[in-house]
Amino acid sequence: MVLLSSAAGRNTAILDANTQPVKSLALTLDLEPPLSFANETRRRRTFAIISHPDAGKTTLTEKLLLFSGAIQIAGSVKARKATRHATSDWMEIEKQRGISVASSVMQMVYRDHVINLLDTPGHKDFSEDTYRVLTAVDSALMVIDAANGVEAQTRRLIEVCRQRDTPIITFVNKMDREVREPLDILDEIERELGMPCVPMTWPVGQGKAFGGIINLRTKAMTVFESGSERRPQDFDCVPLNDAASLEKRFGSEWTSAIESMELAVGASPTWDHEAFLAGKQTPVFFGSGVNNFGVMEVLDALVDLAPAPQSRTSTTLVNRQPVVREVQPEDDAFSGVVFKVQANMDANHRDRIAFVRMASGKYMPGMKLKVMRTAKELRPTSVVTFMSQRREAVEEAYAGDIVGFTTHGGVQLGDTITDGSVNLMYTGLPFFAPEMFMTVILKNPLRTKQLQQGLAQLGEEGAIQVFKPEMGGNMLLGAVGQLQFEVVQHRLKGEYDADIRLEGSQYTGARWITADTPKELQEFINAYPQRMAKDAANTLAYLCTSPYDVRLAQERFPKIHFHPLREHAGLALQSAG
Numbered sequence: 001m002v003l004l005s006s007a008a009g010r011n012t013a014i015l016d017a018n019t020q021p022v023k024s025l026a027l028t029l030d031l032e033p034p035l036s037f038a039n040e041t042r043r044r045r046t047f048a049i050i051s052h053p054d055a056g057k058t059t060l061t062e063k064l065l066l067f068s069g070a071i072q073i074a075g076s077v078k079a080r081k082a083t084r085h086a087t088s089d090w091m092e093i094e095k096q097r098g099i100s101v102a103s104s105v106m107q108m109v110y111r112d113h114v115i116n117l118l119d120t121p122g123h124k125d126f127s128e129d130t131y132r133v134l135t136a137v138d139s140a141l142m143v144i145d146a147a148n149g150v151e152a153q154t155r156r157l158i159e160v161c162r163q164r165d166t167p168i169i170t171f172v173n174k175m176d177r178e179v180r181e182p183l184d185i186l187d188e189i190e191r192e193l194g195m196p197c198v199p200m201t202w203p204v205g206q207g208k209a210f211g212g213i214i215n216l217r218t219k220a221m222t223v224f225e226s227g228s229e230r231r232p233q234d235f236d237c238v239p240l241n242d243a244a245s246l247e248k249r250f251g252s253e254w255t256s257a258i259e260s261m262e263l264a265v266g267a268s269p270t271w272d273h274e275a276f277l278a279g280k281q282t283p284v285f286f287g288s289g290v291n292n293f294g295v296m297e298v299l300d301a302l303v304d305l306a307p308a309p310q311s312r313t314s315t316t317l318v319n320r321q322p323v324v325r326e327v328q329p330e331d332d333a334f335s336g337v338v339f340k341v342q343a344n345m346d347a348n349h350r351d352r353i354a355f356v357r358m359a360s361g362k363y364m365p366g367m368k369l370k371v372m373r374t375a376k377e378l379r380p381t382s383v384v385t386f387m388s389q390r391r392e393a394v395e396e397a398y399a400g401d402i403v404g405f406t407t408h409g410g411v412q413l414g415d416t417i418t419d420g421s422v423n424l425m426y427t428g429l430p431f432f433a434p435e436m437f438m439t440v441i442l443k444n445p446l447r448t449k450q451l452q453q454g455l456a457q458l459g460e461e462g463a464i465q466v467f468k469p470e471m472g473g474n475m476l477l478g479a480v481g482q483l484q485f486e487v488v489q490h491r492l493k494g495e496y497d498a499d500i501r502l503e504g505s506q507y508t509g510a511r512w513i514t515a516d517t518p519k520e521l522q523e524f525i526n527a528y529p530q531r532m533a534k535d536a537a538n539t540l541a542y543l544c545t546s547p548y549d550v551r552l553a554q555e556r557f558p559k560i561h562f563h564p565l566r567e568h569a570g571l572a573l574q575s576a577g
Helices: 035-042 057-068 092-097 124-134 152-163 182-193 240-250 252-267 273-277 295-304 445-461 482-496 518-527 547-556 566-576
Strands: 003-007 010-013 044-051 104-110 113-119 139-145 168-173 197-199 201-204 212-215 220-223 237-239 282-286 312-318 321-327 335-343 352-360 369-371 376-378 383-387 390-393 402-407 416-418 436-442 465-469 476-479 500-504 509-515 532-534 540-544 560-563
Touching: 035 044, 044 057, 044 124, 044 152, 044 295, 057 104, 057 113, 057 139, 057 295, 104 402, 113 295, 124 152, 124 335, 139 152, 139 295, 152 182, 168 182, 168 295, 182 197, 182 252, 182 282, 197 252, 201 252, 201 282, 220 240, 237 240, 240 252, 282 295, 312 352, 335 445, 352 445, 436 445, 436 482, 445 465, 445 482, 465 540, 476 482, 482 500, 509 518, 509 547, 518 560, 540 547, 547 560
Parallel strands: 003 321, 044 113, 044 139, 139 168, 168 282, 197 282
Antiparallel strands: 003 010, 104 113, 201 212, 212 220, 220 237, 312 321, 335 352, 335 416, 352 402, 369 376, 369 416, 383 390, 383 402, 436 476, 436 500, 465 476, 465 532, 509 540, 509 560, 532 540
């Protein structure tokens, strides 16, 4: 592969074998970007909150919004039957079950920084949506239940972050309950993360004896008081040089906390900001999200420690060969990637929103945009930023921001959007081969049109994977977990008035297929006509009933390529075409 670099204030390119220069993303050769333009990108912080279900992730999300001034009243996730629900949970099924089943985007301004917060589903059945969200952020905030430590779903999300070297800030929640010792929690986090922890705050006591946290950055102790209505200024803050009064006030809990804190600090490496940015260290904070305690320290850390928008890898074709290009956030040309498509956020308008993570440039209203996959012009009816389901028209947006384009089709997950001045494609958005399949049976055949529309839109947004058999017959749904089927069934009935029944399927897996030549592909299709299906992106897939099916087909047709990730099939088709 040939590497191209496009950085602020300069144009550099390595020529390909035929010495043809490739157009750089920067539009000017000699001029530095305007200072205000570079300053705007440096003001951005874009992060995702990840955790196991019930660790308190959505509650912490609301408190961050509350303390930044983005909302005035925090909803209660546990009050499922109340009229007030979590700000980030907008679907009807989320309100009924008290869980997050779709990622949501929220923007806030704090300390003159624009913070883009992406709340992700904690439930494992929706991990695919979470994985895609993690490709759109520059850092992650990991929430740990202090009683349970690092749980199964958190491990999976940690692995995704590690694969991308995503910096992780850790918040140990629920210290107001009877929990594990902080040293044990730190030891487990280090084992699971595979990186050292650096405590930034330290708890004094736990449960009913929870006294507060020692802030190692400010050398002061913030005293805990229970209550979900308290704000940061309501908590008493005592300097550590007044240790005598703190020991008198908290007794053995204070003594024990100081001893364990000294052990933790002694065993931890010195804070290294560069190591954190490289995903090699994690700062750890303690607190109680439901009591608004320890949250402000996390919010400050997101501004002080989390990275501004980083360069992003893209590819372009040079003589039909994929060429890697590093796109810098300060580059002049607008570019971004669609990491989420959501249908029916506004039930009254049946709209579809494409969530775009901006990678470079500046967006202004009225800009001409282009979908690189189809080379067609994108004409959104509106462009908005988000506060959960509330939207505001975009006046301007920069690299790192999440903007929503209202569309009526023609945009898919993973699409690259540009202003048309550059030719590039962003990669890395994962579509995993489903492991569970169900057959769709429509209860009322007169609702066929509604069913087709619903499945097309839900498939495009990634709520589930939809497969249409090439030989005809009922549509198939592919999922990672059972709850995905339930959500789609609920949404088809509520949003599209298509009542369905789901029946079991013989298929247990799928692989997207490509071939070196059209003839080879056609021979394979002719050999397995009953196994061929196309997904929502019209990508051809081979359906299998066991892992042996793939192995046998591969032996019979060695020139056919079986892809467990759809993006790999897309890259192969891009290179061939």
